[in-house]
Amino acid sequence: MYIAEDWKDYEVIDTGNGEKLERWGDVILRRPDPQIIWPIASEDADWRNVHGHYHRSSSGGGQWDMKKQLPERWTIGYRNLKFHIKPTNFKHTGLFPEQAANWGWMMDKISNAGRPISVLNLFAYTGGATVAAASAGAQVVHVDAAKGMVQWAKENAQLSGLADRPIRFITDDVFKFVQREQRRGNKYDAIIMDPPSYGRGPNGETWKLESSLFPFLESCMEILSAQPLFLLINSYTTGISPSVLRNMLTMTMEKRYGGTISAGEIGLPITRSGLNLPCGILGRWES
Incomplete structure (x- = not known):
């Protein structure tokens, strides 16, 4: 498992009964997590004294129960990067902190490449990987279909002092963008993708x-x-094994370019138990 363990502004304090207790800077949130099928060891005052608690609805979705006054958004940092955090209607906060395990890896790869590197970040959300790659010196193209997420990513880049870096923020359907880049003959030295489990294309195609x-x-x-x-490749799709991503990269990237493949779970350390919380999977190909 690849563990994002060098956070200072984020922490999984405790877990149990389908929920995680998290610290985002000075804000404590309680959110559901389907992987947590073990009990809470002790549902003490910390579990009850939270800023916000997201409750799932039996009919789908859910809502926040804000126990304390919160700013509309606040900022946390990772290394030299900064991110706006804001609880959304879908339980998310605008950042997946476990992805720091990938950020550190790609920052090292880019900074040690010894040449200019162009990166394409697909399904790029609020730009965690974008700001990581740009901070390491890469030229980045950030593509996401949601206009609000692209704007959030721009703000994260500005927060991180990267406003003058060569980052192109594009609001577009990812599949159409890749097809157009093929026709234009544009090339990239690195590609990052975090595809959804399900989706609809621009012409009603089913993903x-x-x-x-x-x-x-x-x-x-x-x-x-x-x-x-x-x-x-990152994936949060339930039921997909890291070995599936490894096999795909073996059949494509390794077959054409050689290189090295690694795959596994991605996770976060749990402070109280000393265990690790599984959060998704990844597949990496590197030259």
């Missing part, structure tokens, strides 16, 4: 990760440079 990811990966290979540095 289902199990059937769509492999052909999409093949299409992305056509916009890689002659000497690619890395390709990273």
Whole structure:
């Protein structure tokens, strides 16, 4: 498991009964997590004395129960990066802190490459990987279909002191963008993708990760440079094994470029128990 263990502004304090108790800077939140099928060891005052508690609805979705006054948004930092945090209607906060395990890895790869590196970040959300790559010196193209998420990513880049870096923020359908880049002949040294489990394309096409990811990966290979540095796939799709991502990268990237593949779970340390919380999976190819 790849553990994001060098946070100072974020912490999983405790877990149990389908929930996690988290610290985001000075703010304590209680949120559901389907992986947590063990009991709470002690539901003490810390569990009850939270700023916000997200309750799932039996009919789907859910809502926040804010126990204390919160700013509309606040800032946390990771290394030299800074991010706006804001509880959303879908229990999320605008950041997946476990991804710091990937940020550190890609920052090292880019800064040690010894050459200019261009990065394409697909399904790029609020830009955690974008600001990490840009801070390490890469030229980055950030693509997401949600206008609000792209604006949030721009703000994160500004917060991190990267407003003058070569980052292009694009609000577009990811699949159409990749097809256009193929036609334009544009190439990238590294590609990051965090595809959804399900989705709809611009013309009503159905995206289902199990059937769509492999052909999409093949299409992305056509916009890689002659000497690619890395390709990273993240997935939060339930039931997909890290070995599936490893196999896909073996059949595509390793077959064409050689290199090294690694795959596994990604997680966060739990302070009280000393255990690790599984949060998703990754597959990495690197030259």
